[in-house]
Amino acid sequence: MAQYRDEGVVIRTIRLGEADRIVTMVSPEHGKIRAVAKGVRKTKSRIGARLEPLSHVSLLCWQGRELDVVTQVELIDAFRPVREDLHRLGAAMTMLEIVEQFSLEHHPMPELFTMLVRALETLERTAAPMLLGAFCWKVLALEGFAPVVDSCARCGEDGELVAFDAADGGFLCRRCRRGQAVSPGAVELVRRVLGGGLAGVLGEPAGPAAQEMEHLATSAVELHLDRRLRTTRHHLAEPSASSAPGGQGA
Amino acid sequence: MIVEVKEKTVLCSACFNVTVSPLCPICADPRRDATQLCVVEDPRDIVAVERTREFRGRYHVLGGALSPIEGVGPEQLRVRELLARIEADEVAEVILCTNPNLEGDATAMYLARLLRPLGVKVTRIASGLPVGGDLEYADELTLGRALEGRREVDA
Ligand SMILES: [Zn+2]
Ligand SMILES: [Zn+2]
Numbered sequence: 001m002a003q004y005r006d007e008g009v010v011i012r013t014i015r016l017g018e019a020d021r022i023v024t025m026v027s028p029e030h031g032k033i034r035a036v037a038k039g040v041r042k043t044k045s046r047i048g049a050r051l052e053p054l055s056h057v058s059l060l061c062w063q064g065r066e067l068d069v070v071t072q073v074e075l076i077d078a079f080r081p082v083r084e085d086l087h088r089l090g091a092a093m094t095m096l097e098i099v100e101q102f103s104l105e106h107h108p109m110p111e112l113f114t115m116l117v118r119a120l121e122t123l124e125r126t127a128a129p130m131l132l133g134a135f136c137w138k139v140l141a142l143e144g145f146a147p148v149v150d151s152c153a154r155c156g157e158d159g160e161l162v163a164f165d166a167a168d169g170g171f172l173c174r175r176c177r178r179g180q181a182v183s184p185g186a187v188e189l190v191r192r193v194l195g196g197g198l199a200g201v202l203g204e205p206a207g208p209a210a211q212e213m214e215h216l217a218t219s220a221v222e223l224h225l226d227r228r229l230r231t232t233r234h235h236l237a238e239p240s241a242s243s244a245p246g247g248q249g250a
Numbered sequence: 251m252i253v254e255v256k257e258k259t260v261l262c263s264a265c266f267n268v269t270v271s272p273l274c275p276i277c278a279d280p281r282r283d284a285t286q287l288c289v290v291e292d293p294r295d296i297v298a299v300e301r302t303r304e305f306r307g308r309y310h311v312l313g314g315a316l317s318p319i320e321g322v323g324p325e326q327l328r329v330r331e332l333l334a335r336i337e338a339d340e341v342a343e344v345i346l347c348t349n350p351n352l353e354g355d356a357t358a359m360y361l362a363r364l365l366r367p368l369g370v371k372v373t374r375i376a377s378g379l380p381v382g383g384d385l386e387y388a389d390e391l392t393l394g395r396a397l398e399g400r401r402e403v404d405a
Contacts, residue, residue, distance in 0.1 A: 011319065012319055012320070046387060046388070046389040047389075048389070049389035049390075049391045049392055050389055050390070050391070052351055052352050052391065053319070053352045053353075054352060055391075075389070075390045075391070078390065078391045078394075080391070080394065083352060083355060083356075084355070084359070085359075086356065086359050086360060086363070089352075089356055089359075090318065093318045093319050094318075096319065097318075097319050230318060230319060230320070230321040231318040231319055
């Protein structure tokens, strides 16, 4: 068995037997990693706390036939401010789910991994309302699915873009429109995210265009993955008695 | 020789603890304080809290913790039942005793936001270092939280 070093961001852990856990991570050099962490559920194990979902760690692992074995873990960043804010945590969980879906075991993904870590670091510093939407567009662009946003994706016309259809590969003019209607504000946000204006977008407050941009982004990701995202259906943030299951307003 | 007595177990109709009668012994005990409600993920957590002999209130078993990535949302947990109990009983304090991990913390934050408007006091168990453990062996997340949750020492 070969030993290897890598970094990882923990996606999930599941219990195995009395004291062990199977940890699923994404890594720059090994893509998706599934590894056994032994004895981590005992209180004396430091490794267990370091392998909590969301944590960015450096790893030493033994390669196994089906599952690797984690032997050393050092914490790089636990992203505590993200863990302690439902809104940011919800966005982070969706980012983890997306990156996991785009990753494969034994397939290096240094750019995608760096993108994830940068996004989590941004979320640690600020609750940037448009981070998740921007992240989705950036991931799609990295994977080769950047939407056409400067002209109509069907006819190439430069005029106003009024609709989005992921199957058409982007935004559409008034004549070609189909799919989802979009506001000029949302189109402009996507254009800026993909056109070098990301930092500016991340500094801006939430609003209807921002929400629309995020919704378009997650549905474009779902179309490319051919799968619904679990995390977007379970919005953790802002519960109220009326939105709770069986609450007064239900 | 150990004879195992197997009685059919059911869930307590009030708190969802595992029991053999419609009401578990804790819910049936009039000496338990109905104004304090300790919310746990699993019936095994009740056993753990009971062993401390520190808590004289009642319990509510959620049946898990929020885990959006696994598709577990509030509707998969006994949140509705918790709200109904808080409205019906004279609960004054809800103690969120979910696990000190990502899912347990998220569940506690979610419930705190949900319960705050109901005018009930909501508390979360402190998380810190294991008694008898060495500081140098503590993990960073636990030690960081323990530092944040520090208390003034009475002298
Ligand atoms: Zn067109
Ligand atoms: Zn009971």
